[in-house]
Amino acid sequence: MVVEVGNGLSASFVRPITEVEQPRRPQAGRDEEAVKYGDVFNVSGELASKTVAPRDAAMMQSAETTVLGQTQKGGPAATMQSAATQNERAGVVGHVDASDAAEDRGVSVTETDVPGYRIVTESVAGQVVGQYVQPTPAMQAAVVSAITIGEALEATAKTAGDKPVDQSDAAAIQAAEVRATGSNVITPGGLAATAQSAASFNAAIERDENKIKLRDILTDATSKLPADKAATRRAGRRGSGERGLWHR
DSSP: OEEEESSEEEEEEOOOTTOSSOOOOOOGGGGGGSOBHHHHSOOOHHHHTSBOOHHHHHHHHHHHHHHHSSOOTTSHHHHHHHHHHHHHHTTSSOTTOOOHHHHHHOEEEEEEEETTEEEEEEEETTEEEEEEEEEOOGGGHHHHHHOBHHHHHHHHHHHSTTSBOOHHHHHHHHHHHHHHHSOOSOOTTSHHHHHHHHHHHHHTOOSGGGSOBHHHHHTTHHHHSSSOOBOOHHHHBOOTTSOOSOOO
């Protein structure tokens, strides 16, 4: 377990390499009965085909508790637990099983503060399975009601601007643009389109110093949005299964 406190608070859990007990893999003959990650989360690639296992859910529950103080009702940990329980009852996995995706690459919950609210991101094997915005305490209500989504993105450019843009960042920026504009159509040349292009470019670049950074995308974000609106309590609160404004 690793817990870090910095610009954001994070907790990551991977299965200890010294643990004697090895996870059992789903039986091939019953694999088609299993609830996979792709059945319950918007993930892709190899992870989508992996069976949700009890140890995966336990790691996510521990990560949520470490960072957020408790597991989130209806959040990724609860969803994983429900899927894992169903798989265990079907005899697809055992009570101490873990998927190789979670075992090898771990699960994580990160929390980043921006003016007026905090952004929580939950991931399995490096892919986002939950991302949402939570307003900060009532004493900051005036800030919450005043700041716009564009301004929040600009604040992120200042606090996390050195981070190379990846696919999860592009998805978060797209969600922010959708929320700000009220339209699901990606604007050509807009923030979301630019972020997606940057993520695709960075995926082919090996050295971080040569990659496109968040500050390159989010600086002056307000002027790049065709429309903007205040990041109020109503606008900021989202279900745990939805992507929020930002992650780190």
